[in-house]
Amino acid sequence: MDPSRRSVLGVALFSVALTVPDPPDAVGRMEAAQRGARTRIGWSDVHTVAAMTEQLSVTDDRFGGRTARPLAAAFLVNTVVPFLRTGGPENVRKAMMSAASDLCYLTGYMAVDEGLHGLARRYYLQALELAGASEDHLTFCTTLRGMSVQAVDLRQGPVAMRFADAAAAASPQAGPRMRAFLAGQQAHAAAQTGDRRSALMYLQEAEFAMDKAEARGKAFGSYDPASLSYHTSQVRFEMGDVHGAVAAMQESDRLRYSVYRRTRVKERAILAERQLAAGYLEAACTTWGLALDDYPLVNSGRIDKRMKDMFILIRPHVRNHDAQALYERARETVRPELIPV
Incomplete structure (x- = not known):
């Protein structure tokens, strides 16, 4: 990497670090990790990785993968990998692997947004390895679902279906919101393969699960009615119902929280394409x-x-x-x- 580019990334990454809780502590831990000055990791290091991952996700939502992914990759290489190589209590090291798996998943998702699909797959595979080693079932099935999303976007319906089914199988005790999250993707993948019956079955399952989840309370930052309406639109479009797809995507746009700027731009562009197709x-x-x-x-x-x-x-x-x-x-x-x- 060009030294000037590395310097710019360093400044940007530490700017992100200043937005996490207790920023001086987070910055200090990052600097110590980069110098190789740490001999043991503790819970505060795990919390730093989790907080930074959350802030990087916010950056991705607002500014896109090309902006956020280099920052996430720099944090992963310069801070998280040294943490993973540092000793500590077994439960802390396991939690660090779990936090690292979540960051790898997020970085893979950012790479998909960039259009770097081979790189995204490598991050996803690393996320699966770390999630498996730390017994992090949530990140494991979320990553499999992410691989399904990547495949369906590439029009690889059968591959998307296999990953979506694997994600659901990896989370048999999922709560209603998680079940909606998984079933919505199964519905989209099934529709793309031409399996109308399964697509409608999974979509109905996602709608039922979402109703149960919403009855328990709203959950900002999780799979929500806007996301479900997006999947409804995709299923309808794959089955040839262009007008129904337009209506569902309009509902998704209406329900979406304003902080999800990248998603808003992308899905408004999709909506416009569907509106044109409908005349x-x-x-x-x-x-x-x-x-x-x-x-x-x-x-x-x-x-x-x-x-x-x-x-x-x-x-x-x-x-x-x-x-x-x-x-x-x-x-x-x-x-x-x-x-x-």
Whole structure:
């Protein structure tokens, strides 16, 4: 890595560290780990890794994988790996492996957002290894589900189904929200393979589980009604119900918390594509315009691909006033390399 790039990453990473609880302590532990000055790890080190992982996740949600993943990778290599190599009580070392597995999963998810699928798979496999060694069943099944999400996005339906089923099998005692989280992905994967019956069965199971979970209380940061509506939209689209897919994605957009900016931009772009497919050209232009509002703040390979697709999809309609205005605005807003020649 270029030294100047390493310096910039270091400053950015320590800026993230300043947002965790008790920031001077967190920064001090990171510096000690990087110098190799630690001889034993304790619970406070585990808490530092967990808190940093949470803050890196927030950065990813707001600014995209291209911004967050280099920070997560630097933290993993410079701080977490030295912690894993340092002695300590067995229960603390086990907890550190669990915290590291969660960070590896998150870093893999960020790599997917960048479009670096081979790298993402390596992070996911490392997450599975660490989760298995620490008996962290939650991260183990969450990572398998993440691998299913990656596969379904790549249109690898049978692979996505195998990972989704493996995730569900790894969590037989899941509570209702976790069950909805798993069943929603099983529904999407099944729909992509053309298994309509299973897709509807899993979707109904996810809806029932979500109702039970919501009755117990809201859970910010977890699988929620907005996420379920997204899966409903994907299932409907895979089964050929474009209008139903539009309605469900609109509901997902309405319910989504505003902090999830990257997801909002990506899924508004998907909604616009579905609106255009349903024949709603002006509505699609409006929705793409909303996606462009937040686009400059997010650095995401998945979103950039959606923007490239937007140019292709809208070009045949540029004689329409709304489409032409969108096309010109997009040329001024998106990254230059995405603009068709």
